[in-house]
Amino acid sequence: MTKEILKQTEEKMHKAVEVVRQELVKIRTGKATTALLDGVKVDYYGAPMALHQVANVSVLDVHTISVTPWDKNMVGPVDKAIQSANLGLNPVSDGTVIRVPIPALNEERRKDIVKLVKKFAEEGKIAVRNIRRDAIELLKRSEKKEHYSEDDRKRAETDVQKMTDKFVKDMDGLVVAKEKEVMEV
16 A cells, blocks of 8 residues: 555656646747747637647747748738737748747846746645645555554655655756756856
């Protein structure tokens, strides 16, 4: 029973780290990356579709993303979708290809982004700690129900704490890497 609880706890903590990783990928750093446009939805003949399902999205250079709709009639709607996605980006269309220049960040904006990165990481750490708390409660309840020793429960709690420390450390590493990336001029 303890092995199952530990396995589920590790899976949940891993998912919490992945959520933070996905949020950090979306944060703009002044460098072009196709992940910036992952959340953009395009009105494709009345149905909302993800941008990558209606166009080829690629990075031209460090400061430019290229979007080439597969259907030439979709250039206008794709352009409009990128503008209305509230990303602070201004796409430029030449009729067939949409270029999205990524503006350089000023010092103040970089510091704001670092604060946002730390906020996401703190939320992730809180989630991991909540998962730890729930796992320890579950271990205590199952100790009484399954009648295994207190030593086994304490060993499992130690393992849960080690997992917590590992995943919190992983998130700290993500923050350090993203902060370095953001502050790089």
